[in-house]
Amino acid sequence: MSDDEADRPAARTYLFVLSDAGGTVPPEIGVARRLAERGHHVTVLADDPLERPALQAGARFRPTTGRVTEPFRDWAIRTPPGIARGMAEEMIVGPAPVQAADTAAAIDELRPELVVVSSFAVGAMIAAESRGVPFDLLIPNTYALPAKGMPPFGVGLAPGHGAMGALRDTAFGAAGRRLFDHYALAPLNAVRTDHDLDPVATMWNQMQHAHRQLVLTSAAFDFPAELPANARYVGPVLDDPSWAADETWTPPDGDDPLVLVAMSSTFQNHVECLQRITDALGELPVRGVVTTGPAVLPDAIRAPANVSVVASAPHRLVMREASLVVTHGGHGTVIKSLAAGLPLVILHHGRDQADNAVRVTERGAGVAISRRSSTQRIARAVGEVLRDDRYRLAAAKLGEVIARDAAGSALLDELEGPARDQASSTIT
Structure with missing residues (x-):
């Protein structure tokens, strides 16, 4: 027996209940993979599209019994109330009753020591609570729940300063909570009642009932804030998605700088933007590699001679040359x-993307421009970042910490640690 094997805890049973939310899938499946590789018994409960990546990660797969819905078309909704209603109905409380029943049945059969859930899998959280099993919440981005000092999620704001900054964040945060609660709170509490649980005061309380909130990023990337005692920055999971991870890749010929274009893995009505980016690279002395992902067919993009357009390529390999x-x-x-x-160079479209963009620009590691920018504007932004070495140096400085956190043991330390010592900050 090796020293590493001797240091491992006894095998445990983990139940993952995951939502298919596009870019969140690779890091969440990556968490399951790390536990399976250490000899634990891991089962993933999810919709059918996650079966292949779950099995490839070494986990067992258990399909949900609910109807698999079409991806949420948030890109087609123009107003905050419309987005909040759509998220509530299609992603959060809409699937919750069936998800709670599926999770409860899986808990009764598998007897897991811990349930690990996606951020919006509220049905799974309710089932775990009702069965007396602790659940850990996966947050595969920056810290998204309300916290003192953290700018409101989804708005793309830098931290506020002084009394006016605190007032701004309080007002935005309260408005966001009221908006989601308007559509989500009553149906969420109906599911809790069905499982013999007391109602919660706000939708966010359900997430705050987690044993641990595992934030899958680096604290160095996020903005500082006063997080609850059960929140942990455990480093990012850098796995490529299953549809790209096993592919080979050869860099295009030439010595010009290599520019990787990687847009959303789910459709965000971004074909026109992707075309303008491709056209912009055609005006520059660069080698462009455009990966369209499963959301867009490569032949939907017209490519100039110095740009190759492919469905996918392992980003870990491309980035070594880029x-x-x-x-x-x-x-x-x-x-x-x-x-x-x-x-x-970031052209954010929605979701958490403006928040990520401001964290990059505040650290001097890149620029953000409108997704509606012209070909010429995109070309200027790319040229500016390539010419000014300060962007590269800032990215390298921040990236050194991020890479160290990704390689660290914090994630497994938390997941393999005591599962039953409830955090003192749990909110009821």
């Missing part, structure tokens, strides 16, 4: 780029 990444600003792409020491 000088710059152009992206929509999803957390996975941003954090992997920085860990590789690469500066960024």
Whole structure:
């Protein structure tokens, strides 16, 4: 027996209940993989599209019994109330009753020591509470729950300063909570009642009932704030998605700087933007590699001679050769780029992307421009970041810490630690 094997705790049983939210899948499946590789018994309860990545991670797969819905078309909604209602109905409380029943059945059969859930898998959280099993919350981006000193999630703001900054954050935060609670709180509490649990005062309380909130990023990337005692920065999971991880890749010929373009793995109505980025690279002395992902067919993009367009390529390999990444600003792409020491040009589209963009620009590790920017504006931004070495140096400085956190043991230390010592900050 090796020293590493001797140091491992006895095998445990973990139940993961995951939502298929595009870019959140690779890091969450990566967490399951790390536990399976250490000999634990891991089962993933999720919709059918996650079966292949779960099995590839060494986990058992248990399908949900609910109807698999189409991806949430948030890109087609123009108003905050519309987005809040859509998220509540399609992603949060809409699936909760069936998810709670599926999770309760899985707990009764598998008897896990710990349930590990996606951020919006509220049905799984309710089932775990009702069965007296602790659950850990996976947050595969920056800290998204309300916290003193943290700018409101999804707005793309830098930290406020002084009394006016605190007032701004309080007002935005309260408005966001009221908006989500308007659509989500009553149906969430109905599910809690069905499982013999007391109601919660706000939707966010359900997430705050977690044994641990595992923030899958680096504290050096996020903004400082007063987080609850059960929140832990455990470092990012840098795994490539299953549909790209096993592919080979050869860099294009030439000596010009290599620019990787990596936009959303789910459709965000971004084909036109992707075309303008590709056209911009055609005006520059660079070698462009555009990965469209499963959301867009490569032949939807017209490519100039110095740009190759492919469905996928392992970003861990491409980034070893690249000088710059152009992206929509999803957390996975941003954090992997920085860990590789690469500066960024970000054209954020929605979700958490403006928040990631401001964390990059505040650290001087790239620039953010409108997703509606012209070809010429995009070309200027790419040229600026390539010419100014300060962006590369800032990205390398931040990336060194991120890479160290990704390689650290904090994630497994938390998941393999005591599962039954409830955090003192749990909110009821």
